[in-house]
Every structure is written in C-alpha cells, then in structure tokens.
Amino acid sequence: MEIKVDAIVLRTAAYGESDKMITLFSLQQGKVAAAMKGVRKAGAKLRFAAQPFCFAEYVLVKNGERCTVTGASNMDGFYALRENIEKFYAAASLVGICDAVLFDGIVNEELFLRAVNALREMCEGDEKEALISFFLKALELSGYMLDLSGCAECGAVLEGKVFFNVAEGNFTCADCAKGAGVSESTLAVLKKCAGGEFDCEKISDDGKRRALKLLYAYFRAKTDTNVKALEEYAQLLNGETTCKVDS
Ligand SMILES: [Zn+2]
Numbered sequence: 001m002e003i004k005v006d007a008i009v010l011r012t013a014a015y016g017e018s019d020k021m022i023t024l025f026s027l028q029q030g031k032v033a034a035a036m037k038g039v040r041k042a043g044a045k046l047r048f049a050a051q052p053f054c055f056a057e058y059v060l061v062k063n064g065e066r067c068t069v070t071g072a073s074n075m076d077g078f079y080a081l082r083e084n085i086e087k088f089y090a091a092a093s094l095v096g097i098c099d100a101v102l103f104d105g106i107v108n109e110e111l112f113l114r115a116v117n118a119l120r121e122m123c124e125g126d127e128k129e130a131l132i133s134f135f136l137k138a139l140e141l142s143g144y145m146l147d148l149s150g151c152a153e154c155g156a157v158l159e160g161k162v163f164f165n166v167a168e169g170n171f172t173c174a175d176c177a178k179g180a181g182v183s184e185s186t187l188a189v190l191k192k193c194a195g196g197e198f199d200c201e202k203i204s205d206d207g208k209r210r211a212l213k214l215l216y217a218y219f220r221a222k223t224d225t226n227v228k229a230l231e232e233y234a235q236l237l238n239g240e241t242t243c244k245v246d247s
Pocket residue numbers: 151152153154155156172173174175176177
C-alpha cells in the first residue's frame with residue numbers, strides 16, 4: 001500500500017552498505033519509521049530527504065510492519081540551521097523533544113504545525129526563543145502546562161524573585177518561596193515565550209539559557225526521559241565543548 005505524508009525527519013541511522021533508517025514525525029500518521037534504500041550513495045536522488053529536520057512530502061510503501069520511502073518532494077530543508085552550530089543544536093533539541101513526547105502512530109497535528117513553524121523561526125530569528133516557545137507548547141500538549149499566571153500558594157502576580165517547584169510545575173512568590181529560586185530574567189523569558197506580558201529590559205541570553213534548563217528539569221521530572229541534543233545544546237550555551245554530531 002502506498003501512502004503520502006507531510007513529515008519532518010526526527011532521527012536517522014545508517015544501516016547496511018548505503019541505506020538509512022529514518023524516523024519521521026508526520027502530520028497524518030504521527031511518528032513513523034521508514035527505510036531509505038541506497039540513500040547514502042553519492043548522488044542519491046533522495047539524499048536530501050534523509051537529513052535531520054528535512055520537511056518534505058514522503059511517499060511510503062507499507063509492506064506489513066515495514067515502511068520504505070520511495071519518493072519525496074522537498075518543502076523546506078531549513079538549510080540555515082546547518083550553517084550555524086547554535087541553530088543546529090536548537091533544532092536538534094526540538095526534534096529530540098518531539099521524539100520524546102510522541103508515541104508511535106499517535107497523530108498530533110498541532111504539535112506538528114508548531115514544530116514546522118518553530119524550525120522556520122529558528123532559521124530567521126532567535127533560535128533560543130523559538131525553542132523555548134515550542135518547548136512550553138509541547139509540555140502543554142503533553143498535559144504538563146506551566147502555570148505562569150500567579151503564585152501557586154497566594155495568587156500574587158509573579159514578579160521580582162520567584163521560586164519554581166519542579167515536581168509540581170508551579171511558581172511561588174518570594175513570600176511563599178517553595179522550590180528553587182528563579183532569576184528575574186528567566187521569568188521574563190518564560191513569560192515572553194508563553195505569549196504573556198513581560199519586562200523587555202529583563203530579557204537576556206543568560207535568562208534564555210536558564211529558562212531552557214528549568215524547562216528541561218521539569219520535563220525530566222515529568223517524563224523521566226532524556227533528550228541528548230538538549231543536554232549538548234546546554235553545554236554549548238555554557239561554553240563547554242560538545243561532541244560532534246554527524247548529519
Ligand atoms: Zn505567594
């Protein structure tokens with residue numbers, strides 16, 4: 001049976017002499033694994049479609065449990081993400097988050113459309129903010145929405161020094177103070193990326209780095225899942241060296 005899906009590549013693995021196994025996040029079928037034959041040969045026609053973050057229409061042939069890609073038309077290769085290491089890691093983190101929250105065969109149209117938009121934003125603008133916004137949305141769609149509307153104990157507006165309870169996923173004011181301290185910049189970044197009101201002057205690169213760290217700590221507490229690319233991206237933002245990623 002032949003089917004066509006709009007999909008982005010979450011992950012690829014080489015196998016055999018010149019083949020690849022790719023994991024797709026598709027609009028129509030959710031997560032799908034498919035083989036691409038001969039795609040590692042020089043000059044292979046579908047080489048582009050076996051690259052991370054490629055967004056294309058894939059033609060899949062299903063034979064029982066096995067899926068093989070027989071055709072693909074490129075919609076967006078997001079090439080700008082391959083030319084900048086920070087953008088590359090932000091995008092790798094995004095697909096890693098998708099991979100971690102998606103179960104095989106479960107369709108999630110909203111997450112798919114958000115992922116495509118976020119990859120586009122990463123190409124053109126601030127990849128950290130695009131990733132944080134996407135991460136907040138992915139958490140919300142997975143049932144782990146972060147409540148930034150006020151102190152979880154007394155309802156006071158969250159401003160100045162606040163605290164974050166990783167296990168509960170909520171914030172408290174300086175008086176109620178439950179959990180770990182959160183910088184003003186981190187809070188401003190989270191508010192901005194969640195689409196709320198924020199203090200523009202408080203936004204900083206350090207706040208973005210810390211916001212990502214906070215979200216990942218919360219994500220891990222809820223899902224017990226690691227996203228390797230996100231850990232490598234955090235190291236990169238900390239100025240530490242990272243291991244090399246092949247594409
Ligand atoms: Zn309070």
